[in-house]
Amino acid sequence: xxxxxxxxxxxxxNLNLNRLCSVHFxxxxxxxxxxxxxxxxxxxxxxxxxxxxxNQHSNVDQVINCKKRWKNIKDTHDRRNKRNTKIIRxxxxxxxxxxxxxxxxxxxxxxxxxxxxYSRRDFCNVxxxxxxxxxxxxxxxxxxxxEMEQELTAKESPPREPTSMExxxxxxxxxxxxxxxxxxxxxxxxExxxxxxxxxxxIEKRSKxxxxxxxxxxxxxxNLIxxIEKRSKxRDAMIxxxxxxxxxxxxxxxxxxxxxxxxxxFPRHLQQRAKIQTLTMISNIESEMWSSGPSTSVSAxxxxxxxxxxxxxxxxxxxxxxxxxxxxxxxxxxxxxxxPNFES
Numbered sequence: 001x002x003x004x005x006x007x008x009x010x011x012x013x014n015l016n017l018n019r020l021c022s023v024h025f026x027x028x029x030x031x032x033x034x035x036x037x038x039x040x041x042x043x044x045x046x047x048x049x050x051x052x053x054x055n056q057h058s059n060v061d062q063v064i065n066c067k068k069r070w071k072n073i074k075d076t077h078d079r080r081n082k083r084n085t086k087i088i089r090x091x092x093x094x095x096x097x098x099x100x101x102x103x104x105x106x107x108x109x110x111x112x113x114x115x116x117x118y119s120r121r122d123f124c125n126v127x128x129x130x131x132x133x134x135x136x137x138x139x140x141x142x143x144x145x146x147e148m149e150q151e152l153t154a155k156e157s158p159p160r161e162p163t164s165m166e167x168x169x170x171x172x173x174x175x176x177x178x179x180x181x182x183x184x185x186x187x188x189x190x191e192x193x194x195x196x197x198x199x200x201x202x203i204e205k206r207s208k209x210x211x212x213x214x215x216x217x218x219x220x221x222x223n224l225i226x227x228i229e230k231r232s233k234x235r236d237a238m239i240x241x242x243x244x245x246x247x248x249x250x251x252x253x254x255x256x257x258x259x260x261x262x263x264x265x266f267p268r269h270l271q272q273r274a275k276i277q278t279l280t281m282i283s284n285i286e287s288e289m290w291s292s293g294p295s296t297s298v299s300a301x302x303x304x305x306x307x308x309x310x311x312x313x314x315x316x317x318x319x320x321x322x323x324x325x326x327x328x329x330x331x332x333x334x335x336x337x338x339x340p341n342f343e344s
Contacts, residue, residue: 073106073110074113076104076106077106077107077110077113080104080107081114263275
């Protein structure tokens with residue numbers, strides 16, 4: 001069929017302004033997108049536009065085009081279903097396209113063409129058997145009359161009494177079931193008892209361990225307190241001893257300590273001479289004390305030595321005068337040449 005529109009023959013037309021006939025629409029110069037876009041603008045080749053064509057021809061062409069389009073759509077749908085047979089379809093709404101491929105726009109709208117994967121359960125109050133003599137259920141055909149006869153016979157026939165053998169079997173089955181239930185109950189009770197015993201033993205063990213730890217802490221604290229008390233007592237005793245030693249010192253001790261501090265400043269040969277002469281002087285005084293006679297007693301000598309006249313001054317002079325004893329001077333003990341120069 002040739003194109004009757006002279007404005008489109010051997011001319012490059014503008015697709016946005018001109019309308020195409022069916023010949024130019026089926027030409028391979030147009031892409032699929034252009035064909036889909038210009039499908040509504042395509043007209044039969046015998047008429048320049050749809051409005052000028054008779055009604056009968058337009059209706060026939062519409063029916064033919066509709067059939068062609070439906071055939072193409074259905075073929076495309078079948079091809080896509082065959083291509084996607086490997087996809088697991090969990091429901092009727094599962095996608096029927098592979099990853100990476102573009103989804104077809106009419107795929108969801110054509111879901112009624114697929115075979116359902118499951119039968120939907122419907123509940124209805126209307127009897128489906130009304131007006132049907134034969135019903136086919138799971139491949140078996142049963143008639144309405146046979147069903148009615150079975151119902152009537154079931155109503156008319158009296159209930160059958162169980163036999164003795166059936167009663168015995170029922171009783172045995174019942175007793176066996178009761179025994180199994182009792183055994184299961186006993187096992188559950190024993191498990192609960194064992195769990196309770198284990199739980200109580202674990203609690204007792206933890207309580208014993210806690211008591212032992214508490215006792216250890218108490219013993220440690222008691223030992224620590226006793227050690228602290230012992231150390232404090234020892235410290236107090238040492239302090240008291242120091243105070244006692246300080247109080248026991250008298251004037252004589254202080255005097256000789258001062259003499260010792262003075263002698264320590266001498267050279268070693270002078271220290272040796274001072275020691276010898278002091279020892280000689282003390283031995284002479286002691287011999288004179290014992291040879292003076294029975295009239296002199298040790299107590300009198302001690303009173304004279306510790307008399308207030310000797311200890312009235314805090315500083316000691318270079319001479320000491322004692323009653324019943326000759327006058328002793330340090331100048332006699334130390335030679336003038338060896339006396340230290342304290343003024344320097």
